Amino acid sequence: MQPGHFPANILFILIFVAANGFFVFTAYKLYRILRLGKPEDRFDRRSERLKSVVTFVLGQRRVIREPAGWGHFFIFWGFVIISIGSLETFGVGIYHGFAYWKFLGKGLTSLLYLLQDLFCAAVVVALCVALYRRFVVKPERLRYEDQKAVNQDACIIIGLILLLIVLLFGARAAEYLLAQGEAGRYFPRLAFVSVAFSSLFTGLTKEGLQAWYSFCWWGHTVVILGFLIYIPFSKHLHLLGAIPNVFFRRLSSVGELSKMDLEDETAETYGVSRIEEFSWKQLLDLYACTECGRCSDNCPATLTGKPLSPKLTIHHLKEHLQAKGKMVLAQQGAEEAATANPEGELARALIGDICQHDELWSCTTCGNCIENCPVFIEHIDKYVDMRRYLVLMESNFSPEVQNVMRNWETNSNPWGLGFATRGDWAKGLPVKTLAEDSQVEYLYYVGCAGSFDERAKKISSALVTLLNEAGVSFGILGAEEKCCGETARRLGNEYLFQSMATELVEIINSYGVKKIITACPHGYNCLKNEYPQFGANWEVYHHSEFLATLLKGGQLQPQQGMDKNLVFHDSCYLGRYNDLYEEPRTVLNSILGLKFSEMDRSRNKAFCCGAGGGRMWMEETLGDQKINDARTGQALQLEPDIIGVSCPFCTTMFEDGLKTFDMDEKVKVYDIAEILAQAVTSAKE
Amino acid sequence: MAQGVCVITEFREGKFRRVSFEIASEGRKLADALGEPLLAVALGEGVEAVASDLGGYGVEKVIVVDDALLKDYRAETYVPVVAEILQNLSPKVILTAASVDGKDLSARLAARLGAGLATDCTELQIEGGGLKAKRPMYAGKAFAWCEWSDGAWPQVASCRPNVMDCLAPDTSKKAEVEKVEVALPAGNLTQVVSIEKDAGGKLDLTEAEVIVSGGRGMKGPENFAMLEELAGILGGTVGASRSAVDSGWRPHADQVGQTGKVVTPNLYVACGISGAIQHLAGMSSSKYIVAVNKDPEAPIFSKADYGIVGDLFEFLPAFIEEVKTLKSTC
Amino acid sequence: MNIVVLVKQVPDTETKIKIGADGKSIDTSEVKWIINPYDEYAVEAALRLQDSVGASVTILSMGPERTVESIRTALAMGADTGVLVDDQATEGSDALGKAKVLAAALKSLEFDLVFCGHRAVDDDENQVGIMVAELAGIPHLGLAISVEVADGKVTIQRPIEGAKVTMEATLPALVTFGGAHAVWNPRYASLPGIMKAKKKPLETKMLADLGLSAADVGNEAVKVSVTSMELPSERQAGRVLEGDTAEKARELTRLLREEAKVI
Ligand SMILES: Cc1cc2nc3c(=O)[nH]c(=O)nc-3n(C[C@H](O)[C@H](O)[C@H](O)COP(=O)(O)OP(=O)(O)OC[C@H]3O[C@@H](n4cnc5c(N)ncnc54)[C@H](O)[C@@H]3O)c2cc1C
Numbered sequence A: 001m002q003p004g005h006f007p008a009n010i011l012f013i014l015i016f017v018a019a020n021g022f023f024v025f026t027a028y029k030l031y032r033i034l035r036l037g038k039p040e041d042r043f044d045r046r047s048e049r050l051k052s053v054v055t056f057v058l059g060q061r062r063v064i065r066e067p068a069g070w071g072h073f074f075i076f077w078g079f080v081i082i083s084i085g086s087l088e089t090f091g092v093g094i095y096h097g098f099a100y101w102k103f104l105g106k107g108l109t110s111l112l113y114l115l116q117d118l119f120c121a122a123v124v125v126a127l128c129v130a131l132y133r134r135f136v137v138k139p140e141r142l143r144y145e146d147q148k149a150v151n152q153d154a155c156i157i158i159g160l161i162l163l164l165i166v167l168l169f170g171a172r173a174a175e176y177l178l179a180q181g182e183a184g185r186y187f188p189r190l191a192f193v194s195v196a197f198s199s200l201f202t203g204l205t206k207e208g209l210q211a212w213y214s215f216c217w218w219g220h221t222v223v224i225l226g227f228l229i230y231i232p233f234s235k236h237l238h239l240l241g242a243i244p245n246v247f248f249r250r251l252s253s254v255g256e257l258s259k260m261d262l263e264d265e266t267a268e269t270y271g272v273s274r275i276e277e278f279s280w281k282q283l284l285d286l287y288a289c290t291e292c293g294r295c296s297d298n299c300p301a302t303l304t305g306k307p308l309s310p311k312l313t314i315h316h317l318k319e320h321l322q323a324k325g326k327m328v329l330a331q332q333g334a335e336e337a338a339t340a341n342p343e344g345e346l347a348r349a350l351i352g353d354i355c356q357h358d359e360l361w362s363c364t365t366c367g368n369c370i371e372n373c374p375v376f377i378e379h380i381d382k383y384v385d386m387r388r389y390l391v392l393m394e395s396n397f398s399p400e401v402q403n404v405m406r407n408w409e410t411n412s413n414p415w416g417l418g419f420a421t422r423g424d425w426a427k428g429l430p431v432k433t434l435a436e437d438s439q440v441e442y443l444y445y446v447g448c449a450g451s452f453d454e455r456a457k458k459i460s461s462a463l464v465t466l467l468n469e470a471g472v473s474f475g476i477l478g479a480e481e482k483c484c485g486e487t488a489r490r491l492g493n494e495y496l497f498q499s500m501a502t503e504l505v506e507i508i509n510s511y512g513v514k515k516i517i518t519a520c521p522h523g524y525n526c527l528k529n530e531y532p533q534f535g536a537n538w539e540v541y542h543h544s545e546f547l548a549t550l551l552k553g554g555q556l557q558p559q560q561g562m563d564k565n566l567v568f569h570d571s572c573y574l575g576r577y578n579d580l581y582e583e584p585r586t587v588l589n590s591i592l593g594l595k596f597s598e599m600d601r602s603r604n605k606a607f608c609c610g611a612g613g614g615r616m617w618m619e620e621t622l623g624d625q626k627i628n629d630a631r632t633g634q635a636l637q638l639e640p641d642i643i644g645v646s647c648p649f650c651t652t653m654f655e656d657g658l659k660t661f662d663m664d665e666k667v668k669v670y671d672i673a674e675i676l677a678q679a680v681t682s683a684k685e
Numbered sequence B: 001m002a003q004g005v006c007v008i009t010e011f012r013e014g015k016f017r018r019v020s021f022e023i024a025s026e027g028r029k030l031a032d033a034l035g036e037p038l039l040a041v042a043l044g045e046g047v048e049a050v051a052s053d054l055g056g057y058g059v060e061k062v063i064v065v066d067d068a069l070l071k072d073y074r075a076e077t078y079v080p081v082v083a084e085i086l087q088n089l090s091p092k093v094i095l096t097a098a099s100v101d102g103k104d105l106s107a108r109l110a111a112r113l114g115a116g117l118a119t120d121c122t123e124l125q126i127e128g129g130g131l132k133a134k135r136p137m138y139a140g141k142a143f144a145w146c147e148w149s150d151g152a153w154p155q156v157a158s159c160r161p162n163v164m165d166c167l168a169p170d171t172s173k174k175a176e177v178e179k180v181e182v183a184l185p186a187g188n189l190t191q192v193v194s195i196e197k198d199a200g201g202k203l204d205l206t207e208a209e210v211i212v213s214g215g216r217g218m219k220g221p222e223n224f225a226m227l228e229e230l231a232g233i234l235g236g237t238v239g240a241s242r243s244a245v246d247s248g249w250r251p252h253a254d255q256v257g258q259t260g261k262v263v264t265p266n267l268y269v270a271c272g273i274s275g276a277i278q279h280l281a282g283m284s285s286s287k288y289i290v291a292v293n294k295d296p297e298a299p300i301f302s303k304a305d306y307g308i309v310g311d312l313f314e315f316l317p318a319f320i321e322e323v324k325t326l327k328s329t330c
Numbered sequence C: 001m002n003i004v005v006l007v008k009q010v011p012d013t014e015t016k017i018k019i020g021a022d023g024k025s026i027d028t029s030e031v032k033w034i035i036n037p038y039d040e041y042a043v044e045a046a047l048r049l050q051d052s053v054g055a056s057v058t059i060l061s062m063g064p065e066r067t068v069e070s071i072r073t074a075l076a077m078g079a080d081t082g083v084l085v086d087d088q089a090t091e092g093s094d095a096l097g098k099a100k101v102l103a104a105a106l107k108s109l110e111f112d113l114v115f116c117g118h119r120a121v122d123d124d125e126n127q128v129g130i131m132v133a134e135l136a137g138i139p140h141l142g143l144a145i146s147v148e149v150a151d152g153k154v155t156i157q158r159p160i161e162g163a164k165v166t167m168e169a170t171l172p173a174l175v176t177f178g179g180a181h182a183v184w185n186p187r188y189a190s191l192p193g194i195m196k197a198k199k200k201p202l203e204t205k206m207l208a209d210l211g212l213s214a215a216d217v218g219n220e221a222v223k224v225s226v227t228s229m230e231l232p233s234e235r236q237a238g239r240v241l242e243g244d245t246a247e248k249a250r251e252l253t254r255l256l257r258e259e260a261k262v263i
């Protein structure tokens, strides 16, 4: 059965068409399953999207952030190069005389062959490393409950690739020897690995070589086509899912939540309680997962033993989607099927069976999972969508959450303190309200903590000092200010959030405000990235960026140095959500003598303080440690005098953590505004 | 023509309740101001034997209905009887106790007699020949002075227990007792099915009128015994801050605050608690707040009605002694 | 089984109380209105019976137009219908006047049980519910922290010092509710509940519809009224007691006894 000769070529074509046909058939089914999802527009800004594909697929930018990612880099590119080689192999299968050098010339072909050899060799090395990691090192991040099946899958994939490469080298080695001295055949010597392999075949006759060649060629071809068939059923589904997922990735800010249509009278249900209620893009995420485990490796909930692991969530959702999707497509009337077979996949509840309640409520929306996912999977809105269902449809949440929601409803702050006292913190301070003077340039949006919490009020007054010192024209809303509703939204209460947002937009716009400063990263993110959904059109600044600008412009000049050790903690909602990593550091660097050190998990990998996503208002009883204690412990390892923060909630979380370690007397938590205010004013006194 | 002041006493288990003496004393004051007699109505099983004692508090005459059917308060027996007596007496002013039963009785009487009722009064005066009553509203955040419309007799006021001064009884004085026999309606519309003593268990925080809470300043679980003692004397229960709970000193059920219990007792005593907003969110609606903390800057003081700056380990024992003394004298 | 729940709209408990220009009522310009918390417990109790024995729940309220909002809130929680008595002539009514209006409104409704809070947290009167029971000639069980219905009887529990009393009454009866938020945990309206509430029947009635005239209730019929209001002697939060330990202990005890009257 010599490849490319009759009747072998007919056989090959049949196999090839069958395998591809099967692949297309399964891929189409996957596509149809995706289409069960809800519509979502991800077709805007296409050139930007293409650029992402170049950077993150071809360039593997996110993958190689981690050392293990380099292995993937080689496997990926090896695969691409091998695929180019495979085309030639397939060509030969149809007609034995097919060869690249006939089109490309010998020089280019030599180069291509060399590359192929090099990458194939690199792939072999990378695969061995992968095997070593999986079976010897066994990192936590590769752990799944169905470990056997997952390992089996990995072994099949790795084995197939190894086999494929060995067979490729075999075929090439034989071909090299056959090409020697035969007119009309050519094999570049530059492919030195293949050439080296040929030493295995020395001494064989031409027929012998021919037989080996045929054997390796067929073996290689069958493995490749087998691979093609196997992909959609394996974790290498990501080969299909990842590229479109990078293309369709979210270009707006991380974790931006969609605006629900609450006016729609025909809506029967809100939020997501069935997998097909996710959008197609949210479902595509599931296909794209590489099961690399980086998300969970950085997830504060996972790392403190909460019943939440983003990697497992995605894995479970994927399995459920595939199992349920097929059944839904196969039989109309899914509901009856569910009642007919109460054990079946259709009868399994998304919330309760596939995802657990505690899992959904454990997420702090810190964004570490999304930030670290090589294929831009968006975990947060899945949790929030399911929370939306629980809150809006079932009012199913803990009593503390109900308490805080009522407090927002009646007094527009989470503690339920009288709304009329919201502006009282500013009594006696040199601050005007917009009602007194609406001609000011900036609105200082104080937020709930800055208005009501004794601790955070100190941050507010420090900021007031700084703004006055720099001669900024600003005012506050005072008692007219309302909560921005950010946390209500993240807790899934979109209804409450929308009414709060609409109200606040109206108040702020009634003063013709154009620019806003705030010291709360949550309010900042919400006003800046989510309020435009409600017709807001403002420039919004977090005090860290605003103060950094004032320092650069010389409007603020810190005089007094500070001989202290400081550890800085990045707020998730500033860093990962809004890319403000340098600005708070600029502020701290302006202070003479302040030595600051960075924790291992800092900047885009910063570990959450535990307050986000509404966790600030819930008791933390699950897991083996409180998230804020874990983070405080990380900071304490650097033996600081001060923990520097830029968020009132982080402040509380660290102060609380310090109490746990009985270190609250020795280590203090300060907001960057407090530190700067001290440096700016203390020299004057 | 309406005449005199009449107090409706509460008699349970062979004794007048203390509040009956309080309203009798208050009634005396009002009767003097009006220059009119002070009468009383006493219902109960065995009340006849002690009815004349009310004289010690200035009551001139007691109308007594003594019957086994009147052992417990029940609207269907008490209300018609008292209403009938009052219609005959036709007093200007009627005083009742703002106890659980007294509230039911007074509201029903007022409805039956078509009278105006001021509940839970803390101060009563006679002005212009009629009653003027002060009562708290908005959970004590405001006080209202109530007056009755011209000719709207009788004027009914229920008095908050433990507030009005109680005269020292003049045991030499006895009130005239007038026993009336009435056919009691055999009421069975409401019934006490059972009374279950709380199984020695702790009074739930959300039901307690007095809460004594401890925080990290308590230094250890053993010191909560002091708080237990204080709470015991005050008829309250013990709460804790989250720090105290996290340290394992108290169970989570004791946690007061944002993520614990939201409580609104009449009195909240915070010992060694700094007053983080998460804690305040759970107790700032308490009627009165006492803070004991050695740090004068602690935010709890900004919410406290009475602040004690000092070491709680010195202060609490002294305070417990004081409260004990107070409780033993009344 | 039909349950009518009497619901009053009151200022939120966190409202800063300011005395209005007339000197005898509060300034309501900055008030956030809520359902009286104890009435909300009553609504919750009724809805639990709706769930368990299929009771139908009617919300009955009197007050100005804004009261509709509170009724809708109760409907969103799950009540079936609402009735509002909104008549200018009821303004200025004392408790008895209000009770007359509510009792008259009850007559036009079918009910086995009437539920309401034991008091409204604005006037703190503790009497309207009981007066309604008296006017309707039905028994009253007060301060319930739990409620059950069976065999033509309603059974409640009421906490007393150191014990819980279980009491029962024959139907029809009126139950007033006590307890605290944590005892009842009134349900949080779901979004579909809120949507449906917009379409649930809510009838507005005038005095004439109830067979009453202005002379029966309202200003003309008032027996007792507030003639002036005062704020408690400015409770300065942040007051720190002076003296040595013994003096402080003595002074605190005295203040708690005489000024605060809480021990
Ligand atoms: C998500 C979240 C939820 C939370 N929920 C709650 C909650 O529900 N309830 C709650 O209480 N907290 C809650 N907290 C914690 C809150 O932020 C505070 O950390 C906590 O209330 C502090 O408790 P504390 O006052 O006992 O301790 P500290 O703040 O350490 O205060 C101890 C105080 O004791 C004083 N003291 C020490 N020794 C003495 C002495 N000998 N005599 C007198 N005074 C002394 C000190 O001056 C100090 O003020 C929550 C925090 C988070 C992050």
Ligand code: SF4
Residues within 6 Å of the ligand: A295, A298, A299, A300, A301, A302, A308, A309, A310, A362, A363, A364, A365, A366, A367, A368, A369, A370, A379, A380, A608
């Ligand atoms: S957002 Fe943060 S807490 Fe939530 S799953 Fe992702 S990493 Fe975990």
Ligand code: SF4
Residues within 6 Å of the ligand: A288, A289, A290, A291, A292, A293, A294, A295, A296, A310, A311, A314, A369, A372, A373, A374, A375, A376, A377
């Ligand atoms: S979601 Fe992303 S980071 Fe997590 S396992 Fe899948 S591919 Fe990796």
